[in-house]
Amino acid sequence: MLRSLALRMAENAAKRLKTDNGSPLAIGTHNGHFHADEALAVYMLRQHVPTYSGAQLVRTRDPARLEACHTVVDVGGEYDPSRNRYDHHQRSFGTSFPGRPTKLSSAGLVYLHFGREIIARRLGLAADEDNESVGLVWRKVYESFIEALDAHDNGVSVYDPTLLAAAGLQKRFSDGGFTLGAMVGRLNPNWNDPVPEDPAAAQAAEDARFELASTRIGEEFDRELDYYVRAWLPAREVVAEAFAARSDYDGEGRIMVLKGQSAPWKDHLYNLEEQQPDSGKKVLYVLYPEKPTPDAKWRIQCVPVAKDSFESRKPLPEAWRGFRDEDLDGISGVSGSVFVHASGFIGGNKTFEGVLAMAQKALAL
Incomplete structure (x- = not known):
């Protein structure tokens, strides 16, 4: 399955979006072990922002290759929206979503800058239209979905571990560790899975796994987005009428x-x-x-x-x-x-x- 996905990716290369100089528009992120935040960041850009439709994915830590990319997420040590750079690992980084305390990951950064456009399009509005409904859904989807990924990637616990220990609180049973982050993490190869000897083949196999992970977390994001656009938002008027009466x-x-x-x-x-x-x-x-x-x-x-x-x-x-x-x-x-x-x-x-x-x-x- 992974091999066939990699082959399909190669076969679709000719159809990818071209930049002004004729080369494929590329989104760069790091190779190696992947996480939910960059998997979702890449998905949001490629599936919800027309500029990136069909964009090439470049997974590397090579500074020269990253510099050639149109957009870079979760690697490179730079946060500069004017240059389409969205990393959060640098020591000086401390950006959070408006009104929320959690430091952003690459998913949060992409959502911060492109989320309103994504939601406006989902509502059938102009991409730059910023009405009350767009703002409501933008904040709600962050709080209900994106923030958990930001916290997971930045090592922030749901509860303060010091306070939990002081209160003597312990889990009564294992919850299976099935979080959004864990869902993506388990798509990484196991430590003892066979790896192709050819470096290019090994990287292609790893990239194929990342594509699966990006699609998987993206499907959950789409379900969340559709719920808040198609069900939660229309309910507001119903509840407001009942509240008034x-x-x-x-x-x-x-x-x-x-x-x-x-x-x-x-x-x-x-x-x-x-x-x-x-x-x-x-x-x-x-x-x-x-x-x-x-x-x-x-x-x-x-x-x-x-x-x-x-x-x-x-x-x-x-x-x-x-x-x-x-x-x-x-x-x-x-x-x-x-x-x-x-x-x-x-x-x-x-x-x-x-x-x-x-x-x-x-x-x-």
């Missing part, structure tokens, strides 16, 4: 109802609450139909204290938890009950009127 169901605005169809609401709810800190008490329960049909059952979900937290701002009453159907009807005093989860973070009712009654009763308990 929450006082219709509770005088203090603690119940929010998503009518018609459920949509991703957590990010947008927290953002709306931050933007309007004096708009009343925080939302405690979100109500939504299981599917967009008139006969759909309804869910009540507790708002977590933070997006990734398992702790709810106000869980459903302890006496309701773990019960279903008629048993739950009798305990809650609300007919049509379907269930309440054992942890109290979510429940259900056969009708909107029933799930609203559950929410109102839960507020009073």
Whole structure:
């Protein structure tokens, strides 16, 4: 498979983009062991920025060969956008994404400079159009995807290891180490894999592995980008409308109802609450139909204290938890009950009127 990929790469050389002097436009990065950050940096440029469509990839540490490249990422010891140089390993480097603390890797640098263009094109806008939606998605994709690669490549842990040790916290089990960085890393050859004796063949085999890794991490990036453009961003209007109408169901605005169809609401709810800190008490329960049909059952979900937290701002009453159907009807005093989860973070009712009654009763308990 790797050999066939290398052959296809060679066969496509004639189709690659040409520069003004007729030579292939080249993106340079280092050879040897590859990482997720340069794999994604190369993918973003070649697949999402028209200038680099079909660009040649040059993997080397030879300064003369790198100097001849149009663009260089993750090698060369230079960060200079005016010269298309995007390395982060030099001692003087300290650039981070606006509003975020993590030092950038080559993925973060390419995203910093080209991310807005990538997102604008995905939204069907002019490449240089910078409206609110472009900025929202640009920041969100960085925080949800790119920053993890920056942190991984710069050796930044999710939690402060000193504080973890001081608290005596240890993992209960192995999580398999399956991170975005590890996903790319495992595509490197094993230490005892056979290596072609011919240096050119050996480099071609290594480059083919890098191409696979770049495509793999790029596919995940595309899925992330498509989610935020096609699902997350349209949900903002839905949630904003529900947030504005929450006082219709509770005088203090603690119940929010998503009518018609459920949509991703957590990010947008927290953002709306931050933007309007004096708009009343925080939302405690979100109500939504299981599917967009008139006969759909309804869910009540507790708002977590933070997006990734398992702790709810106000869980459903302890006496309701773990019960279903008629048993739950009798305990809650609300007919049509379907269930309440054992942890109290979510429940259900056969009708909107029933799930609203559950929410109102839960507020009073």
